Amino acid sequence: FPKFYIVDTTLREGEQFSTADFTGSDRVYIAKSLDKLGVDYIEVVNPMASAQAREDCRRIKDLGLKAKVVVHTRCHMDDVRAAVETGADGVSMYMATSEALRKHSHGKGVDAVIESARQVISFVQDAGLEVRFSCEDTFRSDKSELLDIYAAVDALGVDRIGLADTVGVAHPFQVYETVRAVRSILKPSTGIEFHTHDDTGCCIANALVALQAGATHINTCVLGIGERNGITPLGGFLARMYTLDKDAVKGRYNLTMLRNLEQYVARCARVTIPFNNYITGAAAFTHKAGVHSKAVISDPGTYEVIDPQDFGVDRHIKIAHRLTGWNALRQRVQHLRLPITDEQVKVVTRLMKDAMETTPFTLEQMDEVLITASRNGSESSS
Ligand code: HCA
Numbered sequence: 001f002p003k004f005y006i007v008d009t010t011l012r013e014g015e016q017f018s019t020a021d022f023t024g025s026d027r028v029y030i031a032k033s034l035d036k037l038g039v040d041y042i043e044v045v046n047p048m049a050s051a052q053a054r055e056d057c058r059r060i061k062d063l064g065l066k067a068k069v070v071v072h073t074r075c076h077m078d079d080v081r082a083a084v085e086t087g088a089d090g091v092s093m094y095m096a097t098s099e100a101l102r103k104h105s106h107g108k109g110v111d112a113v114i115e116s117a118r119q120v121i122s123f124v125q126d127a128g129l130e131v132r133f134s135c136e137d138t139f140r141s142d143k144s145e146l147l148d149i150y151a152a153v154d155a156l157g158v159d160r161i162g163l164a165d166t167v168g169v170a171h172p173f174q175v176y177e178t179v180r181a182v183r184s185i186l187k188p189s190t191g192i193e194f195h196t197h198d199d200t201g202c203c204i205a206n207a208l209v210a211l212q213a214g215a216t217h218i219n220t221c222v223l224g225i226g227e228r229n230g231i232t233p234l235g236g237f238l239a240r241m242y243t244l245d246k247d248a249v250k251g252r253y254n255l256t257m258l259r260n261l262e263q264y265v266a267r268c269a270r271v272t273i274p275f276n277n278y279i280t281g282a283a284a285f286t287h288k289a290g291v292h293s294k295a296v297i298s299d300p301g302t303y304e305v306i307d308p309q310d311f312g313v314d315r316h317i318k319i320a321h322r323l324t325g326w327n328a329l330r331q332r333v334q335h336l337r338l339p340i341t342d343e344q345v346k347v348v349t350r351l352m353k354d355a356m357e358t359t360p361f362t363l364e365q366m367d368e369v370l371i372t373a374s375r376n377g378s379e380s381s382s
């Protein structure tokens with residue numbers, strides 16, 4: 001499977017989420033947790049954003065984390081000077097290349113883009129930092145102009161180039177083709193970082209095909225927060241990669257940290273964790289239909305491709321509802337150590353399914369029925 005690095009940008013893109021205003025201590029806590037989880041890079045906000053941002057970039061760098069700390073900047077001398085001063089390991093700069101965005105930002109043509117990149121990149125290189133150069137709105141940019149820009153910055157010796165689906169419009173084939181085309185003109189040692197928004201629901205699939213086409217680094221955010229409806233979620237991306245190479249993902253990342261980190265970020269970003277969130281959503285490992293429950297009770301692999309234990313989360317088998325089956329009830333009976341025969345369980349199941357046609361029971365109510373049935377059963381047999 002392609003080797004990949006996670007560049008988590010919760011502390012940059014994530015802060016662009018509508019209700020995310022992290023305090024200095026939130027930033028530090030999130031950086032430490034990301035590092036413990038094992039992400040390879042932590043991208044932080046532009047130090048030019050505010051005095052607090054500058055101070056926090058330094059603080060995060062001074063934590064001495066295993067992850068590399070990279071500062072996100074515009075392709076601009078003022079920004080990269082401030083970035084270098086933070087002591088960070090790298091600078092990730094971006095510049096608009098699509099017609100739509102260019103006219104609202106720098107207004108430059110290809111040659112002028114390359115010219116300004118040249119000066120800024122060599123400043124960062126002279127300071128001994130890693131450099132990544134990304135074309136904003138890659139997938140709405142002219143393909144031949146893109147390739148010219150990437151070839152030119154590659155010749156300057158950047159460590160990575162970036163492709164950014166800023167508006168979340170690219171689909172998997174398009175991502176595959178574009179990354180392939182870019183890969184073919186770069187030096188083999190140059191990394192490719194992929195960043196994608198989720199406006200049209202392709203962000204995880206696109207991250208995967210980008211890797212399959214030769215990308216090396218993927219941008220994620222905890223819970224997928226970011227501008228508008230956000231970017232590739234860290235948890236969902238880990239889920240995707242886990243199913244492809246479970247041992248590698250388990251070996252490299254502390255997966256049991258995910259839930260806590262998400263809860264922390266959810267609190268600071270003032271959101272709740274969606275019911276259908278990858279891995280940690282309330283419903284992610286909840287089984288309901290009788291057929292599913294029966295199978296999962298005897299072998300979880302029947303209806304699960306991820307072992308919830310690897311992420312420290314629990315499986316739930318819902319049994320008090322009209323779609324239940326007698327196997328699920330029998331398991332409950334065994335759990336409660338009630339003396340009922342299988343025949344009795346079948347009878348009780350039928351009665352309960354009818355009774356729950358309109359309103360499901362709570363688990364406690366269902367237990368009551370089972371306990372009563374077991375008493376009646378043992379009385380009638382004695
Ligand atoms: C933004 C730009 C960006 C940059 C991505 C990158 C995008 O919203 O400020 O640096 O590769 O989505 O284009 O997040």
Ligand code: CU
Pocket residue numbers: 013166195197226227231
């Ligand atoms: Cu973005």
